[in-house]
Amino acid sequence: MEGFDKQEDFEKRDKEEIFSKAVRAGKRTYFFDVKATRRNDYYLTLTESKKRFEDDGRFYFEKHKIFLYKEDFEKFSDGLQEAIDFIKKVKGDEVVEKEPDQQGELETVDSSGFTNIEFEDLNK
Numbered sequence: 001m002e003g004f005d006k007q008e009d010f011e012k013r014d015k016e017e018i019f020s021k022a023v024r025a026g027k028r029t030y031f032f033d034v035k036a037t038r039r040n041d042y043y044l045t046l047t048e049s050k051k052r053f054e055d056d057g058r059f060y061f062e063k064h065k066i067f068l069y070k071e072d073f074e075k076f077s078d079g080l081q082e083a084i085d086f087i088k089k090v091k092g093d094e095v096v097e098k099e100p101d102q103q104g105e106l107e108t109v110d111s112s113g114f115t116n117i118e119f120e121d122l123n124k
Contacts, residue, residue: 018042027051044068 019034031047
């Protein structure tokens with residue numbers, strides 16, 4: 001029974017977040033959650049949550065999660081910053097207007113002739 005109690009304690013601690021920050025951005029919410037490993041080392045989970053609707057009108061939240069460990073922070077941060085800098089260099093700070101798509105979701109309209117592809121499009 002002693003091993004079972006330790007596992008139960010770990011599960012409680014694993015569910016307990018050390019730090020959490022929610023960022024609402026349009027129809028999406030991003031969560032930045034700091035959690036601890038068994039050895040009390042910290043890691044970060046990045047979660048994108050988006051409200052989706054069933055055909056009958058009921059809704060659910062579609063979530064995508066990334067686990068980011070300390071040894072990857074610098075490379076991840078550098079890659080993210082490089083991608084952001086590229087977009088700002090090419091597109092500047094312009095905000096592109098959005099129009100509803102077939103499901104009522106907002107879709108980016110780009111006058112350059114390119115199609116805006118979102119991660120959700122890859123699952124279809």
